[in-house]
Amino acid sequence: MNDDVPPAIALLIGALMGVLLYGPIKRWIFTLIRTLRERARNKGNEDHSSAGSTKLLIIFATLHPAPWLILIGLPYGLYRLWSDPLRVIWGSLLAGSILGALLMVAFEALRRARARQASK
Numbered sequence: 272m273n274d275d276v277p278p279a280i281a282l283l284i285g286a287l288m289g290v291l292l293y294g295p296i297k298r299w300i301f302t303l304i305r306t307l308r309e310r311a312r313n314k315g316n317e318d319h320s321s322a323g324s325t326k327l328l329i330i331f332a333t334l335h336p337a338p339w340l341i342l343i344g345l346p347y348g349l350y351r352l353w354s355d356p357l358r359v360i361w362g363s364l365l366a367g368s369i370l371g372a373l374l375m376v377a378f379e380a381l382r383r384a385r386a387r388q389a390s391k
Contacts, residue, residue: 278363285367286374293375295337303332 306328352365 276360278359281360281363282367282370285364285369286371287367288364289368289371289373290375292341292368293372296341299332299335299338302328306332 310326310329348365
């Protein structure tokens with residue numbers, strides 16, 4: 272990004288980025304947890320028909336590039352954040368992406384609470 276971009280625009284772009292990345296990352300984490308639980312449940316039952324598909328799902332879930340890029344990029348980004356002086360524009364983008372992800376967490380918690388309350 273250029274320094275000509277106002278920080279408010281970078282904050283909005285970062286918030287959009289956080290909102291858009293929340294869903295795929297959450298889905299990847301839940302899929303990986305679900306397959307690991309299923310594999311632990313079927314550990315003693317090797318003749319189970321889904322044992323092969325569980326292994327295949329674990330392979331594909333761990334080889335998916337997006338979470339690994341984020342896990343590699345996060346420490347690198349933190350290193351760059353602390354080693355070099357941060358421009359205002361990048362700080363606004365980072366703050367926006369964090370706020371966007373936190374906003375999605377809050378909306379999802381509110382949605383689940385309303386669904387639980389409606390089911391009672």
